[in-house]
Amino acid sequence: MADRGLRRLRPSVSTGFLGAGVALTVLSYLWPAGGWGKGAAVTFLGICLVGVWAGARMDRRRLEREMRQQALYDPLTQLPNRTLFLDRVDHAVAGTKRRGRPVAVLVVDLDGFNSVNDAFGQSAGDRVLVEVGQRLRGCLRAADSVARLDGDEFAMLLVDAGIPEATQVADRVLDRLGAAFPVQGREVFVDASIGITQFPDGSKDGRSIVSDADAAMGAAKRAGRRRYEVYQHDRHVALLKRFELLTELRRALERREFVLHYQPVVRLTDGRIVGTEALIRWMHPERGMISPADFIPLAEEAGLIVAMDRWVTAEACRQLRSWQQRFPSEQPLAISVNISARQLQDPDLLRDVRAAVEAFGLDPASLTLEITETVLMQDTEATISVLRALRGLGVRLAIDDFGIGFSSLSYLRRLPVDVVKIDRSFVAGVATGSEEWTLARGIIRLVHSLGLETVAEGVERAEQRAHLLALGCRLAQGYYFARPAAAETVTELLEQADGRSA
Known part of the structure; x- marks a missing residue:
């Protein structure tokens, strides 16, 4: 800015010196034959130089004002910057x-x-x-x-x-x-x-x-x-912590800080493990285990959820293949993973699922993709189109948390799904409340009438298991059977079950 200002100043100074030259020319014409006195000539020339100096000073002050205006005011609105x-x-x-x-x-x-x-x-x-x-x-x-x-x-x-x-x-x-x-x-x-x-x-x-x-x-x-x-200071502090967590979340996938825990899905008739649900966990190097409730919304907001879901699918397939090889059975173990709304809209979803299944030589039917009821209702026609394409790969599809949305029978019949997971809110009171029992019975009968499988979520007590079995529900998961745990712990459970069956 200063250089530009000096370039603007030079013409004014040059003009001043040009004026002095003109003055000297005029002085030569006016010079009498006998000549002026030396003092008069010097005085005249001095007046010219003072004029040059004064003009340059005024230009410099104007330039300083303009430079100050540019430095402190917005050139468009003329408001302070x-x-x-x-x-x-x-x-x-x-x-x-x-x-x-x-x-x-x-x-x-x-x-x-x-x-x-x-x-x-x-x-x-x-x-x-x-x-x-x-x-x-x-x-x-x-x-x-x-x-x-x-x-x-x-x-x-x-x-x-x-x-x-x-x-x-x-x-x-x-x-x-x-x-x-x-x-x-x-x-x-x-x-x-x-x-x-x-x-x-x-x-x-x-x-x-x-x-x-x-x-x-x-x-x-x-x-x-x-x-x-x-x-509000407290809210600002919370936002700063949230921002820090988001920054660390961006690096967590690269640093392999995510792990999968698995919750067994059991057959209610004999308690045998027939599959697991893969659940992502964040093992922060300093904060320890971070709940999915704290980082999944951040991942969705930051656009990281698709990459996380892709990793979960691949890692779950790898672990499932390991279990199937170690614990072969007439009905191979299955695994389910959750699909987010963003992943359901991802154009590479089919490619990613196919790649994960083929990479580990799995029967596609041993992989179940779970989508929540609320996600399925967001864009019906587009969702159904994607589900049909996934179904074409041979994988199974499940509606997660069924009952908390507003699905109608006609809507449920249109969805190309295989499994309906009954939300824990219905399971919680199935052994104590007549209303919950009636609702659970209605859901199970509805789902079975459509030829679909039911899985009860959140089973925590023996009475709940008994009532669900009486209602015709075949599969369940919950703390009564096993909490989500690392692969090593689930492997031990499978070994125990395998030993009993032997």
Whole structure:
């Protein structure tokens, strides 16, 4: 920027020296025959040089003002930029420490602004940003400030104001930004998500105050947009921990920190293990075992779930082949893995499943893919198409957690599935509550009428097993039989069962 400024300064200086040359030329014409006195000539030349110096000084000051404008103000909206805004926040904080009155900061991020750029072009988007800046300025007092931080993100500084005043301003902002913006003869609408914080409230300087308000703005976006959220330290700490966990989750697959635990599926008539369900676990090197409830939602949000599901399928097939070779039987052991909604939409799902089955020489029918009832209902036609393709590979399909959704009989008949797993909520009261018993009986009869197999989940007591067996349910899993465990532990259970059968 300084080099550019000097290039702009050189023409002015050159002009000044050119003026001096012209003055000397004029002086030669006006020089009398007898000549002027030496003193008069020197004085005239000095006046010319002073004019050159004064002009250059004025140009330099103008250039300094322009450079300051470029350094501290947004060139599009002419609002203060992030640098100047942080400086103003720091000054306001210093004043707060003297006067004891709080200051509040709002970070305003536009919702849906990118669609304006995409539909009407950047120049139209720029006009909207200028109008947004003007509307925000209209929500403030003369002593307050508004700035454009970056892109479609703005910030507002309220002096001698706390959270109550800031929330009132936020309501005004949402109201004014909710009005239409004229763009190329049309009306477009842009909403905003707003984060609010104040000092004193844990933050130490302008940068951390703005950072806290930005974190609150992110919470507003996640909560549904077109709203404001006030910064809460505890929630921010939880978000930081969540972010750290997500970062570590990205590396966990590469570092082979995931392991599979297996829960046996048993035949109710004799308690024999006929298969297992593969369940992913995260063995963190420092935190120990992390529950799937803590990392599966993160994996889905970050787009890591497909890679994780792919690994689970391959590893489960590898382990199953090992068990089948070690414990051969007339009815080979089977294994089931869970398929997420994202994996069901993955175009490589069929290829991945086929590769896993073929890599370990498995009979495809010994692999069952479990999909929850709620996932199956998200996009009926597309889902049925994928299920039929999977069924064409020879693998078995199961509806997991059946009964908690809103499946109808006609919908269930359309699904190309083989197994229905009865949700534990029905199993829990089957031995004590007449209503639960009636519901379980109805589900089992319905499923069997369609020629499908039932598996009861969450069996924890002998009475539940007895009632399920009386109702005609053939297979079950739950803590009554065995908890999910490492492959070595399940191998020991299979050895014990094999010894008894021998």
